[in-house]
Amino acid sequence: MFQYTIRRLISTIPVLIGISLLLFVMLRALPGDPALVLAGQMASPEDIELIRVQLGLDQPIHVQYAKFMSRLAVLDLGRSARTQNPVMEEIWARLPNTFLLATTAITLACLLGIPAGIVAAVKPYTRVDYLVTSFSLFGISMPVFWLGLMLVVVFSVTLQWLPAGGIGTWKHVVLPTVTLASFVVAFIARMTRSSMMEVLSQDYITTARSKGLMEKVVIVKHALRNALIPIITVVGLQFGSLLGGAVLTETVFAWPGMGRLIVDSILARDYPMIQGSILIFGLLYILVNLIVDLIYAYVDPRIHYD
């Protein structure tokens, strides 16, 4: 198990290097002069040249890359062109917020979605099943940002129970979490349902029943345990994507998180920030994937460690 962990960790390195290379190339290839952007409109040619030297843009490309990678290794991602603060600092300020949102949303989604999916799978084609299936379909078809806005209209404008945006108290967390969770609940419910149905049609379930076990035991001990494995993967991946993909929700609720950071820096052409935040996000996502793989290997005895 330990060796497997090490091996998986090592296999992520090429992907990380690949991403950083890709980013490096992409951003250098962008139209526009980074030095100009950094210097601002009012700068004189000498200032721009100074910044260019500072950024190392006058060096040959492979030297630039080497410098880039060496700074990357110590997580020095440069400074934001917008705020002049170190990129890492800005990210570090926002990451916990995104983390909070993602965690509460995933938890809510699992608490609602998994039981719903199980019930739907155990009683297929009944009213309960149609209810769950319909709600899930609605959930994945609804634009998240629209749902957020509608919730704001109802709960903030009309009922005035909850704030429309920002961060601070637990009240601020409710609406963004519900909005974000809507898609995930639907997705998880669907996956749970199909995974359970797949498992329930397996031969070993018939065997379990033929031993005279109570249906409850068959469902929980035999079926659910097997069905949860692919669901773990899905939940993990959803969590990973929520870390950076909550862009739209964060925008609607003015939530200071990673997603908004990425979008704002894209709109402002803040290249160091774009680069840094996408890189960090990539790192986190790969990390989450890795953890999911490890959990998977731990839970499923069929995984061979070679």
Next chain:
Amino acid sequence: MAFPSSKEELRKEKMQDSDRQPNGTKGASESQFRKGLAKLLRNRMAVFGGILILGYLVTALLAPVLYPGNPSAPNLMRSLERPSLEHPLGTDELGRSILGRVIYGSRVSLMISIGVVCVGLLVGVPLGLVSGYYGGKVDFILQRITDMLLAFPGFLLALALVAILGVGINNTVISIGISMVPIYIRLVRGCVLSVREQVYVEAARAVGTRDLKILKRHILPNVMVPIIVQTSLGMGTAILFAAGLGFLGIGVQPPTPEWGAMLGSGRGYIFNSPHVATFPGIAIFLAVLGFNLLGDGLRDALDPRSKI
């Protein structure tokens, strides 16, 4: 009433062995399409989805008929009016009829989603076929690139591409299209890999059939089904992504009416004029719902191994 799950019981009696093999010849797949179509039409949800999509297509195609006049022409005297007889969905901040903009918006999103799916298909399917069929170094490199692209959630990838390419409708199509390519590559490759192992393909090669012919005759028909399902779902996803980019202001640019952009600009007025943001969202929802229902129905109807 239909009891589809009892098909599993019949399966236990091995009644329909021949139905469960992948298609070896074109003839078999044609009758399977017809059977699949019949099954699809029986699925009420899928039919409902089809109706939604039909409505969407009709609206898009007949937009000038349904709303004569320029949907983007501002009329500041009439801005932010509530829904009335004259403007059934009200007007936005520039006094334009929201109904008109929603109708014309369907054109925009239809064009975008068709464009996106075309990009995905034209790039993803051939790459997937090549990667799966020939394997080796080509496959390895393609798969590493796909891994990297799939390392990001789709929307974020599209967002990053827009950052590079710039805003506007064309770049929206390209960005979302590219973010969809790896999905098609994986899908097609997986299908090709499983079909390639079938004995009848081995037999065809042993007889000396040329690769292109094998691809066309044996592999493609089997790959069609997941591609069709994915395309329907992909159209829905494209609409959502385009709307998301529009909402953030980095998709389709004003004054072109795009549902997401309408939501984005309407956001500032939700306190007093919530109708501006409400109706475009409903339009997005219905269109995406239609594609999802149809996609699900297609999957159930055409996949012989589907257990749902």
Next chain:
Amino acid sequence: MSGGALLSIRDLRVWFRVYEGVAAAVDGVDLEVGRGETLGLVGESGCGKSVTAMSILRLLPSPPAQIQGIVQFQGVNLLKLTAEEIRKIRGGSISMIFQEPMTSLNPLLTIGEQISEAIVLHQGLDRQEAWQRAVDMLSRVQIPSPEARAREYPHKLSGGMRQRAMIAMALSCHPQLLLADEPTTALDVTIQAQIMDLMQKLREEMQASILLITHNLGLIAEMAKRVVVMYAGKVVEEAPVEDLFREPLHPYTQGLLGSVPVIGRKFQQGRKQLQEIPGIVPSIFQMPRGCRFHPRCPRVMDICGREEPPMVWVGDTRRVLCWLWH
């Protein structure tokens, strides 16, 4: 022969309502299993033999499946029991083993755990004792190093070992009747013989009866005392095993036995091709009128296509569903 029978099935009908119509998988089956005997149930794929066995323990999901008839066991009609009552029977007095050892065991639970489950349930032992019992059973089915094996997961075992584990699981609570649905079909030929010998031995030791379902006639010849032949959802012949092989009465049985390749037969009877029964099994939605086998029968008569044949007793121990014997 109903006096001393352990299990007595009368007029069993099982059908499924599907979109395409009503599929009658089992259409009026009678059979009996005596104490301590092995009854062979033979037929092609799709003739209804598995469905018959699954109906005994009511393992068919009930909304699509409708079951009617009498399944008499220990004085009770199993089809009329409540869910709780039938659960007591399953794994306790009647247990079942299945065709695919690869997929019939839960991949996430150890072998020992899966065997102990039934023991804890039916014999009320605690987990330690049940585990010990499970290990004992594993050694009785001749699995080497049973303590180690019990702690392993199914995927670590070979097909033959898994089937032995399944047998251990089924016999762990000393059932009176074992339903064996194609127990060796998925195994290598050499392993098949071992498993069959094992089952024979255990049956004698435990004084149990076996309902052996298979399409393998060789197995029947080795193991069964009496044989019931099914075709298209109906019983077409029943006989003691030697009588059936020596002198099959129903044309279908004759066809089945005739189609088994025998070394040397070609020269004996001058035949160059494998003999087969012409035609195919009828679709479950379009059964032929009259006798279901008549379109394929080499000895078909006029009446066969018009009316269904009656079940005819030939002597005390044989019966056949055919106009030829009327």
